[in-house]
Amino acid sequence: MSRINQIVTLARQSGSLVRFDRHHRSRHKYFMICELIIGTLTILASTAVMIAFMLITIRLVRRAEANYSGHRPGIWQFFQTLSSAVVLILLANTLCVWLWAVLFYFLGVFPSLEEAVYFSMVSFSTVGYGDVVVEKGWRVLSGFVAVNGLLAFGVFTAVLIEIIRGLSDRYIPRH
Numbered sequence: 001m002s003r004i005n006q007i008v009t010l011a012r013q014s015g016s017l018v019r020f021d022r023h024h025r026s027r028h029k030y031f032m033i034c035e036l037i038i039g040t041l042t043i044l045a046s047t048a049v050m051i052a053f054m055l056i057t058i059r060l061v062r063r064a065e066a067n068y069s070g071h072r073p074g075i076w077q078f079f080q081t082l083s084s085a086v087v088l089i090l091l092a093n094t095l096c097v098w099l100w101a102v103l104f105y106f107l108g109v110f111p112s113l114e115e116a117v118y119f120s121m122v123s124f125s126t127v128g129y130g131d132v133v134v135e136k137g138w139r140v141l142s143g144f145v146a147v148n149g150l151l152a153f154g155v156f157t158a159v160l161i162e163i164i165r166g167l168s169d170r171y172i173p174r175h
Contacts, residue, residue, distance in 0.1 A: 039144030
């Protein structure tokens with residue numbers, strides 16, 4: 001059995017990891033390091049999803065701009081382009097939430113996929129209702145979800161602002 005499987009098994013069995021004998025303390029430190037590694041890798045995977053969707057969104061907007069390069073776009077083209085960008089961004093955020101939910105479910109942190117999705121969505125959006133929480137042994141990993149959500153919302157806010165700025169410059173020139 002690999003070290004990660006042993007740690008996951010230990011976390012499932014003990015849940016809280018609060019015993020403080022010397023042997024258990026070293027397991028707890030090792031478990032926390034594994035949480036940090038798993039969280040970092042998941043954020044990297046989520047970032048790859050964000051970058052892919054950001055590039056798709058930018059390409060979509062540039063293609064739309066090319067269609068009306070000789071004239072100002074109408075309100076319908078403005079709305080259609082911006083709506084398409086928003087849908088793609090929502091899809092990217094949804095995939096990131098599902099990535100975390102599947103991870104939590106796979107690790108056995110939550111008994112149902114619905115609970116894992118709910119926790120991931122609430123944490124990703126940084127709302128954090130507190131009605132569904134992780135066991136003490138998984139708190140470090142759950143913090144990564146909020147960090148990932150903040151990063152995603154920051155990146156996608158910047159993308160939307162740039163798209164709106166570019167479209168509004170064409171739609172309402174600054175003469």
